[in-house]
Amino acid sequence: MEPNSEIDQQTDTKPKNWDISRRKMIKMLGGATAAGLAVGYLPKALRAEPVSESAADLAAATSPESAERLRQWMMIIDLRYCDGCQSQGTPPQCTEACNMGHFVPKPMQWIEVYEHEMSRDVGEIKALDSATAPPVEGTKFMPTPCMQCQNAPCVNVCPVGATWTTPEGITLIDQDRCIGCRMCMAACPYERRSFTWGNPPTSPASDFVTHSVEHQLPIKKGVVYKCDFCPEMARAGRMPFCASSCPQNAIYYGDLEEDLASNGQEVVRVSEFLSEHSAFRHKEELRTRPRVYYIDGHGELAGRDPKTEGTMPVRWNIDIKDGSKNWERSS
Amino acid sequence: MTYSTETLEQATVESMQRFSKRYLASVAVLLVLVIAGAVAYVHQLQDGLYVTGMRDRITWGLYITLFVFFIGASMGGTFVSAALRLADMGWRAPISRGAEYITVSALLTASLFIFADMGHPERAINIMLFGRWESPLVWDVYGLTTYLAGSMVYLYLAVLPDLALVRDRIGHRLDPIRRLFVIMFSASWTGHPKQVKALDTSLKVMTVVIVPVAVMMHTVTSWIFGMTLREPWDSPMFGIYFVVGAVYSGVGLIVVFMYIMRRMNHMEAFLTERHFLNMGKLLAGAGGVMIFFQISDLVTAGFKLKGESALNLYQLADGDMAPIFWTYIWVGLMIPLALMLLPFTRNIWGVLIASVLANVGMMLERYFIVVGGLRLPLNPYEPPDYTPTFTELTIVVGLCSLFILLLLIMMKLAPAISVQEMVETGEIEAVQVDAKGVVA
Numbered sequence: 110m111e112p113n114s115e116i117d118q119q120t121d122t123k124p125k126n127w128d129i130s131r132r133k134m135i136k137m138l139g140g141a142t143a144a145g146l147a148v149g150y151l152p153k154a155l156r157a158e159p160v161s162e163s164a165a166d167l168a169a170a171t172s173p174e175s176a177e178r179l180r181q182w183m184m185i186i187d188l189r190y191c192d193g194c195q196s197q198g199t200p201p202q203c204t205e206a207c208n209m210g211h212f213v214p215k216p217m218q219w220i221e222v223y224e225h226e227m228s229r230d231v232g233e234i235k236a237l238d239s240a241t242a243p244p245v246e247g248t249k250f251m252p253t254p255c256m257q258c259q260n261a262p263c264v265n266v267c268p269v270g271a272t273w274t275t276p277e278g279i280t281l282i283d284q285d286r287c288i289g290c291r292m293c294m295a296a297c298p299y300e301r302r303s304f305t306w307g308n309p310p311t312s313p314a315s316d317f318v319t320h321s322v323e324h325q326l327p328i329k330k331g332v333v334y335k336c337d338f339c340p341e342m343a344r345a346g347r348m349p350f351c352a353s354s355c356p357q358n359a360i361y362y363g364d365l366e367e368d369l370a371s372n373g374q375e376v377v378r379v380s381e382f383l384s385e386h387s388a389f390r391h392k393e394e395l396r397t398r399p400r401v402y403y404i405d406g407h408g409e410l411a412g413r414d415p416k417t418e419g420t421m422p423v424r425w426n427i428d429i430k431d432g433s434k435n436w437e438r439s440s
Numbered sequence: 441m442t443y444s445t446e447t448l449e450q451a452t453v454e455s456m457q458r459f460s461k462r463y464l465a466s467v468a469v470l471l472v473l474v475i476a477g478a479v480a481y482v483h484q485l486q487d488g489l490y491v492t493g494m495r496d497r498i499t500w501g502l503y504i505t506l507f508v509f510f511i512g513a514s515m516g517g518t519f520v521s522a523a524l525r526l527a528d529m530g531w532r533a534p535i536s537r538g539a540e541y542i543t544v545s546a547l548l549t550a551s552l553f554i555f556a557d558m559g560h561p562e563r564a565i566n567i568m569l570f571g572r573w574e575s576p577l578v579w580d581v582y583g584l585t586t587y588l589a590g591s592m593v594y595l596y597l598a599v600l601p602d603l604a605l606v607r608d609r610i611g612h613r614l615d616p617i618r619r620l621f622v623i624m625f626s627a628s629w630t631g632h633p634k635q636v637k638a639l640d641t642s643l644k645v646m647t648v649v650i651v652p653v654a655v656m657m658h659t660v661t662s663w664i665f666g667m668t669l670r671e672p673w674d675s676p677m678f679g680i681y682f683v684v685g686a687v688y689s690g691v692g693l694i695v696v697f698m699y700i701m702r703r704m705n706h707m708e709a710f711l712t713e714r715h716f717l718n719m720g721k722l723l724a725g726a727g728g729v730m731i732f733f734q735i736s737d738l739v740t741a742g743f744k745l746k747g748e749s750a751l752n753l754y755q756l757a758d759g760d761m762a763p764i765f766w767t768y769i770w771v772g773l774m775i776p777l778a779l780m781l782l783p784f785t786r787n788i789w790g791v792l793i794a795s796v797l798a799n800v801g802m803m804l805e806r807y808f809i810v811v812g813g814l815r816l817p818l819n820p821y822e823p824p825d826y827t828p829t830f831t832e833l834t835i836v837v838g839l840c841s842l843f844i845l846l847l848l849i850m851m852k853l854a855p856a857i858s859v860q861e862m863v864e865t866g867e868i869e870a871v872q873v874d875a876k877g878v879v880a
Binding site: 266330 | 489492499559561563567577665818819821
């Protein structure tokens with residue numbers, strides 16, 4: 110076999126055949142049409158739509174076409190009143206109530222209270238540059254639920270549309286569709302997402318709940334969970350666990366569309382309240398447009414001295430299912 | 441010994457029939473490791489990713505590191521076989537077959553690493569059913585499948601005449617499985633001018649197609665990281681940085697494979713020092729560009745020291761990631777470049793050592809990009825730690841063994857050196873010059 114020499118001998122002796130029979134032409138046209146249709150249909154077929162039953166019901170109930178008023182749930186956290194429950198001598202009550210109420214498996218905290226140092230930027234840590242750090246000027250507590258971003262980075266990166274923002278402005282997760290790739294956890298700039306690394310240690314009581322994307326129960330292995338903003342409870346006229354359990358009434362929950370929010374004690378007009386106290390949103394420069402607003406402070410209205418550091422770990426008293434696996438945070 | 445087409449055909453075809461003790465022993469060891477990895481994976485499926493060292497905060501670990509590494513290895517294979525074919529470099533002829541093997545098996549291994557990392561691998565089909573074009577992960581999945589299909593077609597086109605050669609020469613003496621394989625895939629190739637022309641045209645088209653696809657693939661892989669709001673990954677340079685790193689480690693991996701193939705199949709006559717030195721030049725070139733990127737990245741971030749990128753620099757230069765970072769800079773970049781520049785290390789051993797070091801370095805680089813990026817706290821808490829567990833390491837070793845095993849199997853399925861390309865490029869005459877002791 111000497112293909113080399115054969116190439117040299119090979120010359121174009123025959124003119125190119127451009128005659129196309131009718132049969133071939135029709136075939137080609139048909140093929141092109143089919144391809145065109147397929148290309149047109151593909152984006153629709155691949156579009157993220159909630160499929161699981163509860164997600165579909167939710168989509169129907171909250172679609173813009175439905176006759177009812179479309180709520181725009183939001184939250185205001187007044188940090189002037191938040192003392193990290195130091196005055197109570199207990200771990201943060203919002204986290205505890207949320208964990209109990211939602212049967213959150215152990216190392217997860219859907220609302221986590223972080224202790225920020227006031228002299229430095231949010232997100233900067235002692236450990237990395239403790240030698241060169243300026244003197245500590247006191248701390249403040251910051252309860253951090255899911256921010257319910259309106260331009261949510263987690264929604265933007267999810268490959269299967271398992272997380273999406275509802276017309277009510279809440280970002281939910283469909284754990285029946287989640288493939289467990291954890292791309293959303295890498296994308297979330299607030300680190301508000303948690304993964305069930307093993308068989309989750311939850312209370313047996315949660316097994317009797319029918320699954321819904323709005324309360325995410327029962328908790329499953331190998332998927333992502335986060336704060337769901339309690340839309341089901343809100344529709345029933347109840348406050349979320351974190352808001353109703355706050356001893357200082359620092360957490361307001363309300364509706365942007367109706368312009369009202371409440372902490373259980375008083376009702377405020379959201380637009381006025383926010384501008385009066387120059388409220389801010391966490392990491393506003395990222396333009397994620399969260400639905401959680403903060404009023405800056407360090408618990409001064411609850412009588413806290415910012416130099417008092419430290420908060421206690423969250424207490425756990427849910428009875429845990431047999432055979433479940435508990436896992437610790439890697440920090 | 442004369443170096444004619446005849447002797448080359450003889451040598452390549454014969455090497456397919458020879459199963460040395462060392463070859464069989466390596467296959468056996470690798471098989472054991474692959475099975476161990478499979479057992480560990482079943483364990484992981486049962487208990488969840490609980491068995492790995494990953495937890496909330498550091499949510500990606502060795503699996504994603506190795507995924508990025510193997511995508512890079514495949515990029516190097518395409519670069520050597522297709523880009524050098526485009527540039528009409530004759531000396532690639534004895535290397536290109538091995539490079540194509542590496543591309544295909546590295547891509548297969550990389551996709552398995554994705555499965556290893558998923559919480560619900562059985563739902564992978566959801567990406568096809570409900571995929572959202574907005575997600576960089578969907579780009580990656582479609583990119584990977586396109587690239588895998590493309591490189592398989594490319595490999596097949598290149599190997600087709602050689603399969604026919606095997607069929608004609610030793611087809612009747614092969615074991616039934618390989619005989620069937622060779623007869624089926626050589627597809628009645630006779631070397632007829634029409635066939636030669638058709639194949640030549642298809643190969644040209646595939647060569648032009650596969651190079652941008654390979655570049656796209658690695659850019660998209662970098663975008664899995666680059667599209668997030670994490671500061672160390674937030675760089676427009678990330679795509680090109682990944683591509684050059686991929687060429688660097690890929691070229692190195694091919695050199696290692698070349699060396700093993702040369703020893704195992706006794707191809708010293710056709711894979712000469714000149715080929716190693718040329719690969720060494722490519723390696724030094726890619727390494728030089730890597731150093732240039734590293735410096736421009738460090739200087740622009742280090743001069744301003746703003747926000748989280750400052751924290752990232754601290755953890756790389758002085759913090760917990762420092763041993764890995766500095767090993768990468770010195771052992772992974774500087775020493776290989778020095779080995780290629782110094783005249784007395786410019787030989788086969790020098791190139792081989794530089795290649796191994798380059799690969800070690802690039803694996804470390806992928807590690808501190810993935811883990812170091814996730815390690816930076818976005819909320820006030822102490823930076824978390826990540827230590828791979830035994831199960832995790834077993835799965836990683838199992839999949840890496842699978843990569844080598846695939847290469848060893850492919851080596852015996854078709855001639856390890858492309859006879860057709862050697863003749864076409866005139867490289868067969870060039871190795872005769874090498875034999876007389878004239879090294880370019």
